[in-house]
Amino acid sequence: MASAPKAPVRKPDAPFYFNTSEHLLRIGRYKANNLSELLRAMQACPEDCIFQHTFRTLQEHHFIRQGFSNDFAHWSLSSCNEPELAERLAGVDVRDFTALEGIRHRMIEIIRDFVAAHPESGSRPAHEPFYFCASDIVLLPTPYAPDTLQGFLDGLQHVSVHSIHHHFIEARLRLKRMSNDFSVWLEEDVGLNEAANDIERIDIYTNTMEGVRLKIGRIVAHAVS
């Protein structure tokens, strides 16, 4: 039986403005030499440190398909030799949160539970200290502001991976909702709800950012074909 023909895709109500963000790394005041110090510093450090070591570090390592999640997990393994803690911290998905405080609390909870269960781990010196950093962010426009889906696909192909990260991952903190700029635009301005949902379900931890770009392109191209 032939499937029902697709409804024609409507012209977007508004253009999609591809922006990008650039970051300058600032060295923070906090430093941890063991897990107890990490815990204390995580409670006291500014929010932009939490952003740097979770959201931003994903962007810096966008080319790694597996094995890198956030700096706290990486340090727990490489400098503290605590694979269980590292696994649990790596399991924190930044896309489950729309505010940095949520991530901070989740990370603190995991480390506190681990140190409580393994008291000797708290004061064991790490091989290398953890240096808290933060980012100063500058938002930049790009030449791409398409008002058609074909234009969107074209822009998607040409912008940097930083732009993809900006719209797909960091957007949660801006939107304060469990979505991303691409999905919001496709849903609200184009009416492609299914494509919007499919994009939201792309796994950033098993894909590189180039892989994410390809998948978004495929989903949108499929929706309009």
Place this chain on the structure above:
Amino acid sequence: MDAEDQRAPSAGTTSASGSGHDRRATPAVYVPERRLADRRIGRNLPASVLTPPAPPPPPHLDDYASIVGRAQIDALRFLAHELRGKSIKMVNSTALGGGVAEMLNRLVPLLSELQVPAHWDVITGGNDFFEVTKAFHNALHGSAYELTQAAKDIFLMYTEQNRQRMHFDEELVVIHDPQPVGLVLSRGKTRASWVWRCHIDLSNPDRKVWDFLRPFVEQYDAAIFSSQSFARQLSIPQYLFYPCIDPLSEKNRELSDAEIQQVCDDFAIDRSRPIVTQVSRFDRLKDPVGVVKAYKLAKKYVDCQLVLAGGGASDDPEGAAVLQEVRDEAGEDPDIIILDLPPWCALQINALQRASTIIVQKSLKEGFGLTVTEALWKGKPTIAGAVGGIPNQIIHKLTGVLVHSVEGCAFQIRYLLTHPEFARTIGANGREHVKENFLMTTNVKRWLLLFRLLEQAKARMPKAA
């Protein structure tokens, strides 16, 4: 008689190579003024190695687009747009030689091409000044030093002379390293933001020297370090600018296979067998003897050649001593190729790195480790000591492998040579890591971002009545 038989014997050898009994007694060592000392070939060195080549013209911004992508170049142009008409002054202590001058040689024209004119000035001083600043440099790295009033007076006198000579009419003044740090005393007369770019490791400085310099440092608007671990607690904001390499320089540009083959032929390196290479000057902190030991341990299980390519042995007594230690450790192994190259052999280093199967940087102490950056950029699986700035570049088992011992290094050589898929993956990740963080274009971007942020901060400050 075949072609090999016609080759002339090389310096330090007793006969042309070919059969086992007449192999030379020591591994291949190239010293510039000699003919190539090698077991298989003995011809004269190519002229390009004996004399410095003419420097190629500096690249333009658009030349980088094919490497980093058009979007990155667009971002640079956009960042620069708001800064048009504003200018930067860079000040350091030498126009020639050293990593800072090399970096400024590329950075200054690129900023100017973006219509953010950058002026580069160099401080002057007598031998007494540079003796003091050299001692300061070593003391800031942790060497013992007795700071005297006479040394302080010399430092302050030349600082004052340079202040009198220089003008600071730009919007951003960047002072590189400790030698010119005192120029900040001129900031009161200027409209500029002042930034101190520290290229050295300040994690363990001589207390007295640091206490003398710190009051100057804290008069800047910001300080920049090359690694988090190199920084000090300061009252001013501190930024992290990783050192960078230029992907279009002779040391790093893409090479044709013919160019690589030519260099391997010149140095008698067999590309049909695995090549493990360390590029670094003959310095104990680079542990070349440890590399030979690791190679020997690995060689029990895997076939490979070891190339140790460096310099510093001809103009540095300690370098010569280290080279001798390396030769002693290498013994008569014909698969160990030791090359003491002159400093202008960037193309040859590039080719050796590209010909390598694995690159090692088994440092015991390190600054940032730009030879690691170069290796990663060439997509090579890299084994390096977990010291200095190397862990910023090598994420263990993701962008390379970190080691802490001869045994660990030997194991990783064996593992990478027998697991080429893993080696390819970390090599590819390493290249992407460099592309994202350690290229000249990223360095240009960081300067533009910092300049914009400082200009914005200046604009927010209340105007004096």
